[in-house]
Amino acid sequence: MxxxxxxxxxxxxxxxxxxxxxxxxxxxxxxxxxxxxxxxxxxxxxxxxxxxxxxxxxxxxxxxxxxxxxxxxTPQAVAESFSGELAIAYARRTIACFIATGPLVGVWWLLLLHPSPWRTGLIALVAAIPVVPLILIAVAAAGATLATTGRLMRWLPETNPRRALTGTTAIAALCLIGDLTMITIYLLSGMPARPLAAVAIAASLTRIASSITTMRHATGMRHP
Structure with a gap:
């Protein structure tokens, strides 16, 4: 054959x-x-x-x-002809992973630093977890990128591969900043060591490593 x-x-x-x-x-x-x-x-x-x-x-x-x-x-020409398709696929898959795993990381910090957010309101929540605005920005960017690279392209402006990779890099950077901020806040807070803190820090460290890898890969795909 x-x-x-x-x-x-x-x-x-x-x-x-x-x-x-x-x-x-x-x-x-x-x-x-x-x-x-x-x-x-x-x-x-x-x-x-x-x-x-x-x-x-x-x-x-x-x-x-x-x-x-x-x-x-040539192999270079053929690879370039598929680069856009692969970039969009990478961006969508990576952003979907960030969206799916985000709550799994955030819930540990929420339970650790602000276990009853529904009792004290939004201001107290932001005071306890100051990266909430970053989370909202990241979610908005993720939703916009997914919407403009998928089926909704029929009604929305299409995001080209380069912008999709830029969006992926930005989302990874926001997650990186958010996780580093939360770890720093906890370490400077003087809170007693708790098993929940170890879980939250481990979850953030895992996502930090994932964010760094994503930024490196997305940058490499933008500048082959």
Whole structure:
């Protein structure tokens, strides 16, 4: 089968050329693993069919492989053609993760620093947890980015891949600032050590690491 040949399981020159092409392309694609795998599977099948069509037309296998590669373009050009799709997929997946895990981090700080927010009102809540405005900004930015890169694009202005990555970086930065602020507030508060504090700090440290990774990846995708 074409997919088996191109995967580089034989030692023939055409297979080696196609495998090298796909290997270089794999190194240049950046984005969610599943989306990259789907793109590579599609390209692998397309290359295989293109090479086989040329062999059937009478070309030698080496020339057929070279012609198929020339038809698809250089690995850099092909990777660039998929960069926007992968950037949007990365932004949406990452922002969705921040939205899903945000409450899991925030609830520990809420229970630790302000266990009864419904009794004292919003002002007391903000006084106890001053990063609440940052959270609201991050949620608004996340919602706007998801809305303008998904199905709602029919009615809303579309966010291009670069702006989606910028939004992802900003959301990660806001989470980073928020978590660092909460840890600092607790350490300076003089509160006695409690198991709940260890859980809250651990949750924030985990998200700090995730935020730093997200900022690095998103920046790398913006400036390949």
């Amino acid at each position: 074409a997919e088996h040949r191109i995967a580089g399981t034989t030692d023939t020159q055409p297979d080696a050329a196609l495998a090298a092409y796909l290997s270089e392309l794999t190194a240049r694609l950046r984005g969610p693993r599943r989306r990259r795998a789907a793109i590579l599977t599609e390209l692998r099948d397309g290359l295989g069919h293109a090479a086989e069509d040329r062999i059937a037309a009478g070309l030698p296998p080496e020339r057929a492989a070279a012609a198929a590669i020339a038809q698809f373009g």
